Amino acid sequence: MAMVLIAAIAVGGLSLLIAEVQMQRMTGAQELSALAGAAAYIDNDLHAKQQLLKSLAEEAQVRNLGPADVQALLEAHSTLRDEFINVASYDAHGDRIASLRNRQDKALNVSGRAYFQQTLAGREGMISEPFKSGLSGRPAVALTQPLADAKGEIYAVLVGGIDLLRPSFAAQIEALRSIPQGYLFIVSADGTVVHHPNKDLILTRPDLEERPALHAALAAPEGWRADLVDDGQPVFVAYKRLRQVDWTVGVSSPLHEAFAPMAAVWMKGIAAAAVFTALAGVFGWGLVKVLMEPLDRLQKSVEAIDSGATDIEALDVQDRDEFGLLSRALYRLSRHRQQAEDELHRLATTDVLTGTYNRRMFDDFLPAALARARRAGEALAVAFLDVDSFKHINDTYGHAVGDAVLVEFARRLQGAVRRTDTVARLAGDEFVIVYEQLGDADEAHQLGGKLMAAMERPFQAGGATLRVTASVGIAITRHHASAQAVMQSADYALYGVKAAGRDGYAVNVVGTEKLACVRGREQARVRPREEAVRA
Numbered sequence: 087m088a089m090v091l092i093a094a095i096a097v098g099g100l101s102l103l104i105a106e107v108q109m110q111r112m113t114g115a116q117e118l119s120a121l122a123g124a125a126a127y128i129d130n131d132l133h134a135k136q137q138l139l140k141s142l143a144e145e146a147q148v149r150n151l152g153p154a155d156v157q158a159l160l161e162a163h164s165t166l167r168d169e170f171i172n173v174a175s176y177d178a179h180g181d182r183i184a185s186l187r188n189r190q191d192k193a194l195n196v197s198g199r200a201y202f203q204q205t206l207a208g209r210e211g212m213i214s215e216p217f218k219s220g221l222s223g224r225p226a227v228a229l230t231q232p233l234a235d236a237k238g239e240i241y242a243v244l245v246g247g248i249d250l251l252r253p254s255f256a257a258q259i260e261a262l263r264s265i266p267q268g269y270l271f272i273v274s275a276d277g278t279v280v281h282h283p284n285k286d287l288i289l290t291r292p293d294l295e296e297r298p299a300l301h302a303a304l305a306a307p308e309g310w311r312a313d314l315v316d317d318g319q320p321v322f323v324a325y326k327r328l329r330q331v332d333w334t335v336g337v338s339s340p341l342h343e344a345f346a347p348m349a350a351v352w353m354k355g356i357a358a359a360a361v362f363t364a365l366a367g368v369f370g371w372g373l374v375k376v377l378m379e380p381l382d383r384l385q386k387s388v389e390a391i392d393s394g395a396t397d398i399e400a401l402d403v404q405d406r407d408e409f410g411l412l413s414r415a416l417y418r419l420s421r422h423r424q425q426a427e428d429e430l431h432r433l434a435t436t437d438v439l440t441g442t443y444n445r446r447m448f449d450d451f452l453p454a455a456l457a458r459a460r461r462a463g464e465a466l467a468v469a470f471l472d473v474d475s476f477k478h479i480n481d482t483y484g485h486a487v488g489d490a491v492l493v494e495f496a497r498r499l500q501g502a503v504r505r506t507d508t509v510a511r512l513a514g515d516e517f518v519i520v521y522e523q524l525g526d527a528d529e530a531h532q533l534g535g536k537l538m539a540a541m542e543r544p545f546q547a548g549g550a551t552l553r554v555t556a557s558v559g560i561a562i563t564r565h566h567a568s569a570q571a572v573m574q575s576a577d578y579a580l581y582g583v584k585a586a587g588r589d590g591y592a593v594n595v596v597g598t599e600k601l602a603c604v605r606g607r608e609q610a611r612v613r614p615r616e617e618a619v620r621a
């Protein structure tokens with residue numbers, strides 16, 4: 087989910103940034119074209135006003151009117167009142183000779199005004215720099231037109247005034263704004279403010295460093311900027327220079343308003359990225375769950391094997407995917423390991439020469455067998471066997487034949503007992519047999535007989551035919567006897583047989599220290615252990 091989130095943010099963010107740059111360009115171009123419309127409107131308005139004055143001048147010249155007729159001429163054209171705050175006419179000395187409004191006001195001499203002088207000198211109409219009206223004291227601009235007689239002599243100058251604060255002028259300009267927030271401004275080439283929502287700025291030349299919008303507007307004929315801060319907030323500024331007059335009209339709007347659609351796109355983009363991330367995350371999580379399910383099974387199998395609830399066969403699955411391969415590889419590994427452990431166990435518990443259990447195994451086995459017998463209330467017997475005169479066999483026929491005799495001896499022992507009985511070689515030519523689930527002492531007597539019978543056939547060992555006999559001491563117990571007591575008892579019986587001349591068996595009930603019976607080559611008496619040892 088984290089990776090999807092990072093990818094979504096990276097891709098979405100980059101796309102949105104690219105879109106934002108494109109959208110800024112589009113918005114800039116749009117604002118500029120809207121502003122071009124506003125500029126054209128102002129241009130046309132000024133041009134129309136100039137044309138109106140020009141047509142008046144032409145009419146006066148055609149009708150060969152003189153200075154005395156100008157007042158009547160002005161009053162005959164009612165549209166002048168709509169277009170200008172006032173239209174007046176001044177003779178060549180700058181004295182007023184006619185005025186549409188305020189005729190009672192004190193006469194103003196305009197000979198010192200630049201627009202008056204330039205109109206006379208240039209012999210054509212012009213638009214003045216903004217100035218403070220001498221009559222109203224309000225910011226204004228003047229449109230001029232020379233009046234000439236039939237000979238072409240200029241006898242007066244027509245001056246139409248536009249009050250820059252006049253609501254109709256401001257309202258007309260404000261109506262041209264395409265963005266509701268923000269403001270529209272007009273600045274002349276020398277930095278004089280012609281129109282601005284802050285009326286105090288009109289006719290002033292503010293410090294351009296403090297007015298980045300005005301500064302930007304004066305820098306080029308047209309363009310837009312989105313990197314300016316005006317009045318403490320980021321703004322979007324578009325500007326366009328007029329054709330009729332050396333003014334620049336501009337618009338400054340808060341950046342977030344200008345790019346409001348972009349903010350909506352950002353919000354939608356972020357929402358889409360969040361939804362996408364959530365969906366992709368849930369899908370990815372589900373997918374991982376499905377993909378990891380075999381691994382889950384594998385883990386459960388391993389835990390079940392570890393706890394002993396099942397064996398390693400649980401890993402031998404048929405799945406063809408990677409987890410199936412891994413499971414089967416684990417199965418093979420476990421099987422090899424189990425085989426190695428089994429082999430180690432076998433080596434640790436088996437006598438290498440004869441294949442019977444060894445002493446270590448017997449030492450563990452006998453106490454467990456005694457406990458089992460006790461629980462079952464059954465008798466248990468241990469036969470302690472020793473090959474008679476084995477040293478002589480070794481010495482006569484050699485060690486290899488001695489080994490072969492031991493192997494055959496063990497084989498015959500195995501053949502003379504039940505599957506539930508246990509044969510072990512303690513050391514050298516000494517063996518033991520643990521008989522479980524016995525009935526009574528008589529049964530022990532039968533066991534001894536069976537062992538004797540097993541040894542009757544001559545041994546074939548290393549090419550030699552040998553007569554091998556064994557002495558067997560059998561200890562039987564039904565009560566709570568320790569392994570040590572049982573072994574001592576069996577040992578006691580064995581010595582009894584040895585003392586009686588070997589090749590026989592004796593049965594001793596554990597704890598009685600008396601041989602129940604002795605069968606040997608020579609029938610022996612029942613003797614206590616001390617006597618037997620001495621013998």
Ligand SMILES: Nc1nc2c(ncn2[C@@H]2O[C@H](COP(=O)(O)OP(=O)(O)OP(=O)(O)O)[C@@H](O)[C@H]2O)c(=O)[nH]1
Pocket residue numbers: 439472473474475476477478480484485486487488489492513514515584588
């Ligand atoms: N071939 C062979 N001989 C062994 C092995 N282990 C012990 N022996 C020999 O077996 C003989 C055991 O002899 P003893 O039990 O002491 O005496 P014995 O000759 O059997 O005499 P009795 O027990 O009194 O009948 C010794 O000579 C050992 O060296 C073995 O693994 N292989």
